[in-house]
Amino acid sequence: MSKIDELIKSGVNVSITLATNDLKDFADYLIGKTKKELEEAVISEKAETYPSAKQVCEILNVSNVTLWRWSQKNYLVPIEVGGKRKYRMSDIKKILNGGKKALQN
Numbered sequence: 001m002s003k004i005d006e007l008i009k010s011g012v013n014v015s016i017t018l019a020t021n022d023l024k025d026f027a028d029y030l031i032g033k034t035k036k037e038l039e040e041a042v043i044s045e046k047a048e049t050y051p052s053a054k055q056v057c058e059i060l061n062v063s064n065v066t067l068w069r070w071s072q073k074n075y076l077v078p079i080e081v082g083g084k085r086k087y088r089m090s091d092i093k094k095i096l097n098g099g100k101k102a103l104q105n
Contacts, residue, residue: 005029050086053078059092 004026007014018026051059053067056076060066070076076095078085 049089050079050081051089051092053085053087056087056092060095 004016004018004022007016053064056062056067057064067076067078071078076087076091078087080086
C-alpha cells in the first residue's frame with residue numbers, strides 16, 4: 001500500500017495492474033489516513049487556549065488601551081485566571097473572522 005502511495009507521490013506516469021484486494025486495501029489506507037488527519041484538525045481547532053493580554057495585543061495588532069476599551073464595551077471580555085487577564089482564543093478568532101457581529105452569535 002505504501003508503495004502505491006510512493007509511486008503516486010513521485011509523479012511518474014505509469015500504468016499498473018492491481019488485484020481487487022490490493023485496490024481495496026489502498027482505499028482503506030487512504031480513508032484511514034484522511035480520517036486521522038481530519039480528526040487531528042478538528043481536535044486542535046476545538047482545543048481552547050487562553051493567551052495573555054500581551055499576546056492578544058500582538059495577535060490583533062492593538063494596544064492594551066484598546067483591549068481595556070473593548071472589555072468595557074463587552075466586545076472582548078477577559079477572564080481572570082490566577083489574578084491575570086486571559087482571553088479565550090475562540091473569541092479572538094471570532095473577531096478575526098468577522099468582528100463584533102461574530103461575538104454576538
